[in-house]
Amino acid sequence: MRRAVVLLSGGLDSATTLAIARSEGFDCHCLTLDYGQRHRAELDAAARVAAALGAAGHRVMQVDLTSIGGSALTDRSIPVPEAPTQGIPVTYVPARNTILLSLALAWAEVLGAQDIFFGANAIDYSGYPDCRPEYMRAFEALANLATKAAIEGSRLTLHTPVIALTKAEIIRRGAALGIDYALTVSCYQSDRAGRACGRCDSCRLRRAGFAAAGIADPTRYMPGSA
Amino acid sequence: MRRAVVLLSGGLDSATTLAIARSEGFDCHCLTLDYGQRHRAELDAAARVAAALGAAGHRVMQVDLTSIGGSALTDRSIPVPEAPTQGIPVTYVPARNTILLSLALAWAEVLGAQDIFFGANAIDYSGYPDCRPEYMRAFEALANLATKAAIEGSRLTLHTPVIALTKAEIIRRGAALGIDYALTVSCYQSDRAGRACGRCDSCRLRRAGFAAAGIADPTRYMPGSA
Numbered sequence: 001m002r003r004a005v006v007l008l009s010g011g012l013d014s015a016t017t018l019a020i021a022r023s024e025g026f027d028c029h030c031l032t033l034d035y036g037q038r039h040r041a042e043l044d045a046a047a048r049v050a051a052a053l054g055a056a057g058h059r060v061m062q063v064d065l066t067s068i069g070g071s072a073l074t075d076r077s078i079p080v081p082e083a084p085t086q087g088i089p090v091t092y093v094p095a096r097n098t099i100l101l102s103l104a105l106a107w108a109e110v111l112g113a114q115d116i117f118f119g120a121n122a123i124d125y126s127g128y129p130d131c132r133p134e135y136m137r138a139f140e141a142l143a144n145l146a147t148k149a150a151i152e153g154s155r156l157t158l159h160t161p162v163i164a165l166t167k168a169e170i171i172r173r174g175a176a177l178g179i180d181y182a183l184t185v186s187c188y189q190s191d192r193a194g195r196a197c198g199r200c201d202s203c204r205l206r207r208a209g210f211a212a213a214g215i216a217d218p219t220r221y222m223p224g225s226a
Numbered sequence: 227m228r229r230a231v232v233l234l235s236g237g238l239d240s241a242t243t244l245a246i247a248r249s250e251g252f253d254c255h256c257l258t259l260d261y262g263q264r265h266r267a268e269l270d271a272a273a274r275v276a277a278a279l280g281a282a283g284h285r286v287m288q289v290d291l292t293s294i295g296g297s298a299l300t301d302r303s304i305p306v307p308e309a310p311t312q313g314i315p316v317t318y319v320p321a322r323n324t325i326l327l328s329l330a331l332a333w334a335e336v337l338g339a340q341d342i343f344f345g346a347n348a349i350d351y352s353g354y355p356d357c358r359p360e361y362m363r364a365f366e367a368l369a370n371l372a373t374k375a376a377i378e379g380s381r382l383t384l385h386t387p388v389i390a391l392t393k394a395e396i397i398r399r400g401a402a403l404g405i406d407y408a409l410t411v412s413c414y415q416s417d418r419a420g421r422a423c424g425r426c427d428s429c430r431l432r433r434a435g436f437a438a439a440g441i442a443d444p445t446r447y448m449p450g451s452a
Contacts, residue, residue, distance in 0.1 A: 148355060
């Protein structure tokens, strides 16, 4: 079986991406980044999802991005917006996806994997620059110059199977693959039990996705959430 | 003064790069990566160099690449070669420079810096793929798609002022800028006091560089080193 590194956040998009990679026959080595994110419950969710979907392995790496800050997810003094905002919201984490992908690239090289799966989405998303297809193409180009493996002729492919799907399409696809989305956590300010606020950007996109997909939303919301 | 992030390893090339950035009038925020490297003394060297060369700040970030391994610098069971080898040597650390640059990119965005300085060299070097000019161009292209700052019109420039210099030229340039190279550590297996083995690839390139530059080599070697 071909090995792949799958970036797994614990959210809905990356869980679906893992299920797709598994359905394509990959031996999936999941990588989760503990970067000091506000929504720590997603780390527990990632472990549950990796186990439920038959990952070959799951590794959590730590990089303390709270020392850099600059985002509502890494600086507790910046509140998570609970209403739509103009432009790229403050939940954008500077260069996070580049850091994630560079760690995935390192692990892929050591595993001898030529494939990285990343659950970025550029349709029902918050406008983050590092979720766009042109960014993904640029990373793949970089990766194919960066490593000893590349020099020796191993071509790396960055798979982003949900990048052009609506949230409803992602949910239908995942449901068809048997994912229990109750295992996942999307909320940017979930509590330690993984219950969602229902108001942040991520909750709104998720909730609208289940509604549009016509699938019951299994998300556990905090008492009093909208 | 324009702010820049300067990647500082504690070695000769990055020290020279910092001195060049300072001579060009940049306010230099130095970033060192503690990735579990075998040659821990370079971390102390980086702090000395940052202070001696007037950095505005110096930050050490930690990413444990020993959990990934795949290099003589991150896996103690792989010996550091003490004679020239064919091809890219085992001291290559998978995707290390991509990880380094992605962290520098994150910090640059938060600092509002449009410039990153990186002391890669592609002349007297070990053939690492992520030290080549084409790799640097690909990273710069990625960086200019990756961030909120880029979307908002801030263009990032990756400076690699020593990439096309010989080791002797780097040393002459740094000496002219007043660098005390006794502060730096290049050896891949230096002891905690920063003394060099004199035999690894990095020591050989450094020693030959001082000889070719006609400048006395201030490196402290371990007793019994060649």
